[in-house]
Amino acid sequence: MSRVRRRQREGSSGAAVPSFTSGEICDKVVALEELELAVRSCVETLESSSSSSSLESKCSAAGKLRLLAKHRSDFRAVIGGCPGAISSLVGLLRSADPATQENAATALLNLSLEESNQARITAAGAIKPLVYALKTGTEAAKQNAACALLSLSMIEDNRATIGACGAIxxxxxxxxxxxxxxxxxxxxxxxxxxxxxxxxxxxxxxxxxxxxxxxxxxxxxxxxxxxxxxxxxxxxxxxxxxxxxxxxxxxxxxxxxxxxxxxxxxxxxxxxxxxxxxxxxxxxxxxxxxxxxxxxxxxxxxxxxxxxx
The missing domain is CATH 1.25.10.10 (Leucine-rich Repeat Variant)
Incomplete structure (x- = not known):
């Protein structure tokens, strides 16, 4: 197992917040306190309306949430429970930038694998935006939006809604x-x-x-x-x-x-x-x-x- 490199960056709150690459997520058991800091930093970037928060930084933040949610159930639960994490990702599903839209769709797919997050994603109004990504996204975004809708369809009441929103x-x-x-x-x-x-x-x-x-x-x-x-x-x-x-x-x-x-x-x-x-x-x-x-x-x-x- 490779030794993990961790970069520290300053979040808007002034606290040192860890940032992770895909390999680091796989290789290191990160303390949940560190995870929460990382997630809050990503959410702050996604929710920021300032000119300094560029599309590139939002794409990067969505990509980090995508990776953090990829491998571990406990990580998915923490991210899903963080205020604003799911809703901010849902908002990016209509992004005109293909990479940002793909990161958001994939992050929501990963989060939806945790059963407790399925109702949260539904409540955040994700069904219509996921259908939009299914229609307009990259090949990967379409595939992952389809799988996210599959996860949401585990809630029986969602099946009719998904169909009515134009997914078929x-x-x-x-x-x-x-x-x-x-x-x-x-x-x-x-x-x-x-x-x-x-x-x-x-x-x-x-x-x-x-x-x-x-x-x-x-x-x-x-x-x-x-x-x-x-x-x-x-x-x-x-x-x-x-x-x-x-x-x-x-x-x-x-x-x-x-x-x-x-x-x-x-x-x-x-x-x-x-x-x-x-x-x-x-x-x-x-x-x-x-x-x-x-x-x-x-x-x-x-x-x-x-x-x-």
Whole structure:
């Protein structure tokens, strides 16, 4: 473990306040008293309206809070409980400076990993600004804003609010155009949000079904199973079932049963069951795709109907 270097700087209160780099946060157990001084110094910089508090210094302060909140639960709790820390970061989510916005989104993501901070971040009005960062930020800012919204969606009442604030379309955009990590973050967040009826409808309207079906057959992306889980959720509403069939979802899911992993096959069967249980036309499509061998077909029995046990 490397020896930690600590720089002292003078905060506006006149006290010597430690400043830390990423490596120092990882390598040293910092006393909570020192942490509190560092956090207060960062918050003072973020809240300052003086001309001497430049955008660069605010970006730096947000970056320090981001690093301080990265590794330790007790640090996150202290930062979340510091007056002004969360609200000042929320204010930076609409910054025109990409680096500042990214630092703020990432700091809030890190803080949201502490359960007690999720209600604090929500109360600070973070949902709309996080959606803004999800729409306008850098690739990393979009990914981290999506994950922060995922954390906030652990509070059940937030799920409808996040959807109503417009999070679904930019999540679908991230699913379409994001990196591999971005696609995974989008899928996980969409799944959590789509536990509500309205968000399922919003996802279908935003065009989520086509990229989901494409990911089901794209085995190299590492997102096949996650995509099937979200499709299974969307298959719970009539609009979702119609869109899945229209976008070629039945052949894609049948292929997953034939060639997918054990877990993937389970997800595919669950989705097909929803698509076909109440629709004769979809059952015929399923049979035509070869999911049921001819010897096992029974004219009087509905394919994929659950059996008694």
């Amino acid at each position: 379309p930019p999540l679908v955009s991230l699913l379409l155009h994001g990196s591999s990590r971005g696609k995974k973050d989008s899928l996980t967040t969409l799944y959590k949000l789509c536990t509500t009826q309205q968000n399922k409808e919003r996802a279908v309207t935003a065009g989520a079904v086509r990229p989901l079906v494409e990911l089901v057959v794209d085995h190299g992306a590492g997102t096949t199973e996650k995509a099937m889980v979200v499709l299974n959720s969307l298959a719970g509403i009539p609009e979702g079932r119609e869109a899945i069939v229209d976008e070629g979802g039945i052949p894609a899911l049948v292929e997953a049963i034939e060639d997918g992993s054990v877990k993937g096959k389970e997800f595919a069967v669950a989705a097909l069951l929803q698509l076909c249980s109440d629709c004769t036309a979809n059952r015929h499509l399923l049979v035509r795709e070869g999911a049921i061998p001819p010897s096992s077909r029974c004219p009087s029995a509905a394919p994929l109907a659950p059996s008694t046990r």
